[in-house]
Amino acid sequence: MASIRFDKVQKYFGRGEKRTHALANIDLEIRDREFLAIVGPSGCGKTTCLRLVAGFEAASEGAVSVAGKRVTEPGPDRAVVFQQFALFPWKTARGNIDLGLRNKRMGGEERAKRIADVLKLMNLDSHADAFPHQLSGGMQQRVAIARAYVLDPEVLLMDEPFGALDAQTRVVMQEELVRLARVRPRTVLFITHAVEEAVYLADRVAVMTRRPGTIKEIVDVKSMREAEDWNRFERIEDVMDLDSFVHLRTRIWKSLREEKDS
């Protein structure tokens, strides 16, 4: 059971006059093995939500807990995939993936096995010994995802992971992530500002308001996906053509649009 719970979370930045109210009363549960995407206007605090779960920030009021345990600091049970990859430039792909395992004091043989496994899963076999600057953006993000997945984390936190990629690479990575979610389901919190991406990937999509950010509504995508059997399509554009997809996308887009205009 690895659910994520936001319990009446308030977040302020700064003190005194300069204090800003970033998150207001966030109450949200992401269920075990659920893929939840948060969309919202820029600066609404969606990344802050993720950073609270990661343990990079602390809630000003209320609590964030994962698998029933209150989050107090970062840890490998909550693996993060960053928008700018955040790979260590002085380590090879393998070295980047290995660090978390070494930190767990895992034996060499077990590590080698796990790394080989995740490299295969992410189609990185031939790039294991390349340094990040020798890899394309898409490849770098694969390494970052592999680095997170190899730890077998309870939850996966993805902060606009494809935001820095070009359009084509982005599509490939989105399809890849859907494949991954089927092979190795995890509880995922996914932050994005791209509505289509959210609808394509997520089981539920949470829409946030402008600052101070609150959860405006939560749209269920999973029941529609199952009813219309989106999974029969391999390619993202086929799914995007479906009336059911367009309907959901438009609905979320409108909801988001109200926030942007007001």
Add this chain to the structure above:
Amino acid sequence: MESGRIKTGFVMGPKLSRSDALGLGGLGLAGFLGLWGALSFFGIVPVEFLPSPFAVGSRFIDLFAEPFAGFTLPQHLGSSLLRYLYGVLLAACIGIPLGLAMGWFHLLDDIVTPIFNGLRFIAPIAWVPFAALWFGTGIGGPILIIFAGAFPPCLINAYRGARFVEPRLVEAARMLGTNHGRMLTEILLPASVPSIVAGLRVAAGLGWQSLVGAELIVASAGVGFMMVQAQASVQTTTVMAGMVAIGLTGLAIDVALRQGERWLHNRLGLD
């Protein structure tokens, strides 16, 4: 080539080829030596005060074979370099780890910074009396003085490197469960390499500059010692030959470290 024109400081002009730049440098040097030669040749400055460049040059060469104060110039230089190496290495071995640790542990930063900031403005030469008192005139005293010159840039640059490492990388490392020791050695140290190397270059320069001061209290050998001895017997030519040796060696050290720095940057895929 049109793109060869670059803006350098105040001057807009074609970027010089290497040989042109060397030629201009040679012209400057020739002018300097000419002016110096004229000053002593025409007796504008008495030779006891300013020996001619020719005299200094030939003294410089003589000193390679003819011992002064017990040793030839290369022997003095060798003993200076050894002392210098110890001093700079000691500064690097203490300054870099301490700087990194101060960049990571705020408590340590708060404790050490005030002391360090007070001490680092004391010129290395000001330590001479204490260095002699505490460590004597053997190897210890001079090393302390060179150390005093080389230590601050080692520490400051390692500290800055650790302090200004990309926050995302630190977050990524923490998320992966990295402990403090590994954070220092595998994240902060490699991330700080460019800054540390730049600091080492400054440290090498300042350490070498402190050399003469350090060798004021040496009783055996060294270029600084040779110069002090020569000064005592008013042999200005020998003093200036020592200055030439120090200048040239300093230049060689700097050029070597620049090359090393460039090699490292290529190696790490920077610039």
